[in-house]
Amino acid sequence: MGHHKLREDKTCLxxxxxxxxxxxxxxxQENTETRHSFHYLFRHFLEDFVHYDGSFWKTVKTLLFKPGKLTNEYLKGKRxxxxxxxxxxxxxxxxxxxxPGVISFFENQPPNEFIETSENESELAREINNSGVTYGLKDFKDVKSVAQLDSLQRVKPEGERLNRLEYKMIKKIVELKKNGTDKEFQEKAYDMISxxxxxxxxxxxxxxxxxxxxxxxxxRWYYFDHGIFTLxxxxxxxxxxxxxxxxGFLLGLLGDNDFVDLTTMMxxxxxxxxTFFYFFxxxxxxxxxxxxxxxxxxxxxxxxxxFCILIVMTIYLIIILFNVH
Structure with missing residues (x-):
């Protein structure tokens, strides 16, 4: 760090x-100025890995293409x-x-603006009932607005209504789908998971x-050893x-078409x-x-x-979903 400005005071801090x-x-200790800008802190953080710590790129290369080697080397003491x-x-x-935060910023998706409905709620409920829609967790996709959801919740018999958790979950999903197609909602869901x-x-x-x-x-093995493998x-x-x-972001710059979707999926x-092969x-x-x-x-x-990580992910996303406004 020899290029940092020296302090005029010659007393070691x-x-x-x-x-x-x-x-x-x-x-x-180096006698340099102690107060720095955010830009300096961010650059210093990256330099510790990429520039001054020359082992970073070697570590990443080994991690990506030589499964298990980093763990073995570390446990053998070659650190x-x-x-x-x-x-x-x-x-x-x-x-x-x-x-992902930077990617979302550049994608510049339009905000969720919920459109108020002027239709009578009882008419909405009657219209949906007459259409033969079965109200339940599996069929909530047919509900187009929170007003419809609330109407159905009121007109249904007590035993057929959603419980509090089911209602809050479906309400949030309806709100997220309000201004987009099913495909856009799926993209939002994938983005949330990612x-x-x-x-x-x-x-x-x-x-x-x-x-x-x-x-x-x-x-033979300590929990510490398993922790290193896990890290x-x-x-x-x-x-x-x-x-x-x-x-996915770079491909998305080419537009929304079948080629982009297929390439991304592949x-x-x-x-x-x-990832599956790597673990084994x-x-x-x-x-x-x-x-x-x-x-x-x-x-x-x-x-x-x-199985366990899906449970943890589901619980975590439900918590996130209920806190989205």
Whole structure:
């Protein structure tokens, strides 16, 4: 950091001794200005990884294309050549949260403006009832406005009404769909899942490590070891999710057509398949068990974690949905 401005005061802020050069001869602290702009802080944060820490790109390359190697190297004590697991995960988590926000900003989607209806609510309810629409969780897509939803909720018998949770959920979905087509709503839902995926991973991280601990020998492996494997695998998932988001955004610049939709779908499928393969490969490389035993454990772990993370994701998205205005 030799290009930062030196302080005029020669008293070390850390130990109080006199500083004769750029660095204090007693404690080693650099005698530079302590107050900086946000631009400096942001640049300094990136430089710590990309420029001054030359191991960052080596770590990312190894993480993406050599499943399990980072974990093995770290557990063997070879740690100076790569970014530490926690440091790597925190940085990639920042990127995974930052990038979707930037993408949403540039997409410049129109705001949700709910259109008031002037029709009589009882007439709306009667019209929907006469059309033969069955009111329930599976058929709420036929309700076009909150007014219709409220009307149906009032005219239906007590036993056929939605409970409080069902009503709030359907109301939020109707509001989100108000100004768009089903396809636009699906895109919004996918965007919501994509933007919150990294946050759900962070919540689920200790649970994933717990399942690994449960499936492997307690004498040979510590929970710490499983935590390192989890940090590296989740770092890979964060990079993958970010790459998919960027790729989808760039393709979206070409317009809304079948080619873009097909290419995006194919890319997502390829990334999904590689993620599936990556877990089994990394699991086999790190735990070094018999091939079939490793595959069986890996398959069980994959299914269990997929089920659990879907539950966590669903709960998290419901909470988010109820807080969207």
């Amino acid at each position: 850390n130990c109080g001794n006199e500083v004769h050069d750029r660095f204090c001869s007693y404690c080693g 100076a050549s790569y970014v530490a697991p926690v440091k790597l995960y925190i940085f990639l988590l920042f990127i995974a949260v930052f990038v 933007r919150n995926f990294s946050k759900v991973l962070f919540i689920y991280l200790p649970i994933f490590a717990f399942w690994l601990w449960l499936f492997h020998g307690k004498k 590296h695998y989740f770092s890979f998932l964060l990079i993958s999710n970010t790459i998919v988001a960027i790729f 890319f997502v499928l390829i990334c999904g398949f590689y 490969r990394a699991h086999s490389k790190v735990y070094g068990e018999n091939k079939w035993i490793s595959r069986l454990k890996g398959f069980c772990l994959f299914i269990i974690n997929m």
